[in-house]
Amino acid sequence: MADTILSAEQQAASIQKIQTLLGAKDDTSRFVGLALLKSILDNTPELRSNEEAIVTLWGSISHKFLDRLIRTGSKQQSSKEDAKNMLDLAVSVLHTFATLLPEDARKESKMVDRIPQLVACLLYCSEQTTPLVLETIVSLVNQPSGSQVFIAIDDLSPLTEIAPSQPLALETFFHAWLNAMTLSPNNTVTLQSKIETTIGTLITSFKGTDAITLMNFLAILLPRLSETLLPPNPSWLQQLIKYIQSLVTSRPTVNGREAFTNLSAALLEVYPIQTPPLLFSETSPPEENKQSNLMIQLLLIDIRSTLPTILSLLNSPSYTQIAHRLTSAYNVVSNFIGYLLRTLDSDSPSISPSTLLTLRKSIAETMSLTSEYLRDRWDASVAGAMGLHPDARVEPAAASSSAAHLTLAWDSKCSDRTVGEDPLILAAVRALAIWLREDDGEVLRREASGLVDCFVELYASNGRLDFKRPVLAALEGIVAERKGREAVLTEGGWKVLGEDLAEILHTGEEEAAARGIEIVRVMLSIVEEEEGDTREEWMDLVTKVAWLYVPEDKKVKAATVEFWFAVLQLITAILVGAHSGMRKRYKHSISAVVGISEQLSGKIRGDGELEEALEDVRSTLVDMR
Known part of the structure; x- marks a missing residue:
């Protein structure tokens, strides 16, 4: 065995020595004990996996001593190097135990009560220590007891200030706030106010950046917040939409397009009244300012360029992310069409006739391609080949002793991504339906009549997703054509x-x-x-x-x-x-x-x-x- 691996006797002796040092009354001995403890944990894999020993060692550490080290390390006293070493060691030890302790021990007050000190020390940490602090906080707030301690902190500025350069800071807020939803509802008003204020501070912190990280964070967070925690009429909404518009006009990368697409869809979902006028209307005459129109054009281009290949990615690891972006794009387009219809009847439409004509052509082209995609996806899942009627399927082939599969059918291996359970299909059907109902394009309506069998089965399904209202909107447009009426009756x-x-x-x-x-x-x-x-x-x-x-x-x-x-x-x-x-x-x-x-x-x-x-x-x- 290598010399660096301690024998059982040496390990026991080292642990005994460490516990003696940690139990000493002078801080110097305790500091040495902590340093030795960190070293033995880093270099003894079998000790790290010994849950009982880890709990015992954690019990030997004074939490007051840890707090004192962090406070001292957060104050630039006479010896900056000593202060830095104190802070680094305390953080390193907490990080190690937050990783190794069993869940029951990790959620106790001795561990979670260290969260306020960890947040406060962030402004004084070295570049190497900051990620350890954030990882420790995330680990602790990812449970109700830790989130309760976190949301009681008054000053979160150390986190908001470093958020642009440290994405883990945003993850801290994410887990803390979502876990707070499981707590008593007595403090929801206070927490709602704190969430609104903190998001506003974060938006200010990201000024001068592309804010892609912030957009991704909010796109995931906002739809998952309960109504009681969601700020009802946030003051930062307009500034956030300005970030979106700025990113749209700055030749965004793939990550940038994904960020503004998902955030736009999230804002339209959680703030359906306030968002459309801010996101879609122009602040100056339509001929001079075309930010929202450019965004819609980018979304339509993204849909048209991605749909032809996404079916081949159905069982690929990348499908979920791509499908989520397209789902968001369809939802934004659906909301835009609805907003457009409402404003066209007003005295001051927000889009010029020439721009409207261009958009109409682009939307119609996108919806035609959407119709083709839905046909291909449905045929693949039901019959296995485009245009092949379900009656042409062969007898099921045994897949196991308890199940069978149709040899021609092909769909996602994941049950929550099958054609009737895929949010992308619902979003695509909804967008196509709104356009079929509101636009009088005869060609597209005749094309969509070939989807009636798909629509009827989706309507009758009782899955996790409800297709009834989108299908009805689609059928309303389809039955305006004779071919569509015949299809509804035939199918x-x-x-x-x-x-x-x-x-x-x-x-x-x-x-x-x-x-x-x-x-x-x-x-x-x-x-x-x-x-x-x-x-x-x-x-x-x-x-x-x-x-x-x-x-x-x-x-x-x-x-x-x-x-x-x-x-x-x-x-x-x-x-x-x-x-x-x-x-x-x-x-x-x-x-x-x-x-x-x-x-x-x-x-x-x-x-x-x-x-x-x-x-x-x-x-x-x-x-x-």
Whole structure:
């Protein structure tokens, strides 16, 4: 065995000597004991893995002595070298034990109460010691007891000042604040204020830099903060968006594009009212200032350049990061389209006609490519090859004794990245849906009609992600074209939408009323554009609606009443298109629907326009009874 490896007897003797020195009353002996302890821990792997011995050694150290060393090392006294050595040794010992101690010992007050001293000493640490301090703090605040001590610190300026050059400082805030969410809610107002102030100080600290590290930090942190901790109307939001705009116009690197993309999406998610005007509108005339338009163009270019290759990366380690960036890009584009639609109706639109025309062309091109990508991804996951119908799949091949796989199908190996569980798919569908609904481009709508089978299955799925509202928005645009209406009927869209509509009606789920109105909008477009008589299968919906119960004494929300009225309009349109023989077979259901319209009239008194519309529906139903 090498000479540097201590024998068991030598090790025991050394530990005994160290414990004696640590227990001495004079600081010099304690200092020597700490130095010897650090040396033996660094050079004895078997001791480092001996949990019982580590706990015993930690118990031999006086926490007051450690505090004194850190305080002394943080004051530039007569001998700067001695002070530096004291600080370095104390930090090194704490760092070692924060790594080696079991979790139960690490979360005790003897360890976590050292956090304030560690934060305060950061401004006096050497370049080599600073990372050790930060690693120790991160390790300690990554548990509730440590985060509780951390959030009680009044002065966090040592951390905020070094954050631009030390990314671990940001990681400290991240873990401390997220772990603080598990604590008692009594101090949430104070913590919320502290978070707002600290983020503002961090933004100031990053002035003069590209702030990429800060953007990445906030892009991850803000969406994960609970509502009780999220600053409601932060004063620093405008300055943060200026950082984004500055990065956009500075020929950003790949890391820069990723940073401003993810942060923009995060801000739009957590501050949906305040962010769009700051992020998308121009501070000067559109012809002179095109920062937001440039950002959208960069995002669209990124989407178009990445989509053709991302399918091949589905099971690559790099997929998660790339897909997250594209998801953010799609979400920003979706929000931009919504903002654009709102401002176009105002007296002072924020985008000039020429810029709008350029953006429209670029968005349309991107959405066409998105449609192709969704088709390829769906076919790969369901059939394995583009255009291959699911019926063409061969028999499942055994993958194990308890599972099987389709030999032609191909999807992500990770269950949370399969086509129905991938946030990128949801974001892409949402962006495409908004554009299909709001833009009257016939070519894209015809292209998207080829995705109806995908949309219908995603709508009917009950996975972690909810595709219902985005799919409804897409179908609303698709059914404006004859090919789209045919696709919805051929792919079973009517049946799936009708079942969901009936479910909303009979469960009385008020939160789902808005979705119900969107379902009616899609189905009504199909019914009204049908060239022949009403189809027999559509009449099932009449029977289902006939069972609707309208409570007389219960106060119903306006949205629910509007939903019920929309359903009556749909049923009326179905019956108007039915031939007389079909109506006779459903006369009892028609009578029940008439009764529902009469019950509903008592819920809308005072709304003259709605009362008149409901009376037209009722009278039409009566004439067909």
